[in-house]
Amino acid sequence: MAKSSRDPSEEMKFKTMQYPxxxxxxxxxxxxxxxxxxxxxxxxxxxxxxxxxxxxxxxxxxxxxxxxxxxxxxxxxxxxxxxxxxxxxxxxxxxxxPPSLAQALIHYSTSNVTPQQTLKEISVTWKVLEKRSPCNFLVFGLGHDSLMWSALNHGGRTVFLEEDRAWIDQIKQRFPTLESHHVVYDTKVRQAEDLLKVGKREECAVVGDPRSSKCRLALKGMPDEIYEIEWDLIMVDAPTGYFEDAPGRMTALYTAGLMARNRKDGDTDVFVHDVDRLVEDKFSRAFLCDGYMREQQGRLRHFTIPSQTLGASPGDGLFCP
Incomplete structure (x- = not known):
């Protein structure tokens, strides 16, 4: 993978990027x-x-x-x-x-920054939220769209997972009602090809709690409640993945798919942003599965993954149909 010309120190500037x-x-x-x-x-x-x-x-x-x-x-x-x-x-x-909606309206009406996703991309997730909210919504990433997602899921629980502790502190000062947790990733984008091969091993096809998984791609170390809650929606829009030494979204994508399969019953809607990049494209297709893909709009993909606990998965127990 070609190394991006963007310097890692530009990450905070990227988070406050102004749109056209x-x-x-x-x-x-x-x-x-x-x-x-x-x-x-x-x-x-x-x-x-x-x-x-x-x-x-x-x-x-x-x-x-x-x-x-x-x-x-x-x-x-x-x-x-x-x-x-x-x-x-x-x-x-x-x-x-509702207070959450009022706060979002005031913020976005007076701010000179907009959510990182386009209106058409946001609409894909909103169509699902409109039907399923209030619900449990897990988001990998904390950004300028976080207040919007929390407001759109009014009455539900929206939790954000973020790699940058300083960024969490900054957002909490502005929006103390947003629930977020710091997550440490031990991967690098330059390892993506090797990790994709690891993901094809037998231990990575076993459906279960990520904390007990033997797969190298299973993300461990998050708060216990993150693994124990049955998430109705999961969005993968982090961690950073635009240069070779960034952590990349390999483990986030695999773990999102594993958590969706491990729920007791029902479907989980999983959304992946930045699928124009190699890691997001290949890993979402491999571990969220082409057969579960429902829609792509711009750089956003939507997958609907059914529960696969107790060997009750479609496709005779295969990880992908």
């Missing part, structure tokens, strides 16, 4: 439409003659979306519906924006 104007404009349009929609919901709530007679303005929303020139580009975040109640305090709480 067209991406910023699209994102600000998304925020503007979201605010307009929430205002519409608030007005309808306020003007309703009886809380019991209130109906969500879904018909109005669908009509608006159909006529909007931005309907194909904007991700609309629906408000949380509330049960009818005669209590004035209940009506008041229903009309308020």
């Amino acid at each position: 104007l067209d991406v910023k404009v699209k994102f600000l349009l998304m925020i503007g439409v979201l605010l307009a929609f929430l205002l519409l919901v608030f007005i309808v709530n306020s003007n309703s003659s009886s809380p019991a007679a209130y109906q969500p303005p879904s018909a109005q929303l669908e009509s608006w979306k159909a006529s909007s020139v931005f309907s194909k580009e904007v991700v609309v975040v629906p408000s949380t519906s509330c049960p009818p109640s005669s209590s004035s305090s209940s009506t008041s709480s229903c009309s308020k924006i």
Whole structure:
């Protein structure tokens, strides 16, 4: 693999990279439409003659979306519906924006940086979150999109895993409600080809808890709760992988696939960013499996991996179908 010209010391600058104007404009349009929609919901709530007679303005929303020139580009975040109640305090709480969403709106409306993913890439994950949230969402990486993911999974648990302890401290000072953990990686991008061969060994095809796995690719040393929670969504957007001495995402990708297979029941949706790079491309195909791939949009891939505990995997127990 060719060594990147980017110096490792540029990592912190990379985390605060500003995106082109067209991406910023699209994102600000998304925020503007979201605010307009929430205002519409608030007005309808306020003007309703009886809380019991209130109906969500879904018909109005669908009509608006159909006529909007931005309907194909904007991700609309629906408000949380509330049960009818005669209590004035209940009506008041229903009309308020959840604190996590309010914080995200303020941050992204006033910030000169945008999430590392494009709007179309974000939309892939949002479509799944819209159906599955509130849920358990594990994200490899802590960045400028973290507050957004936490807000979109309002009421669920969103946990971030980050390699840079100083970056964690910096983000915690700004957004203390975000839950994050420091993770140490003992690999290098230059080892990727050898690690891909290791991943083909018999011990790496065994489904189980990563902590007890004999596979060199199994990521150990994370807090116990990370292994014990059944994650509904996992996103791999870290660790750093753009130069040869960076840790790379080899173990993160394998471990994400192993955790998904090791859940007791149901599917896990796994998202991988930066699949235009060799490691992310090869390791996601090898350990998340082409047969489980559902969609690719830009540099983001979406896989849906079924539980494979107790030898109940499709494909007669094979790691990939």
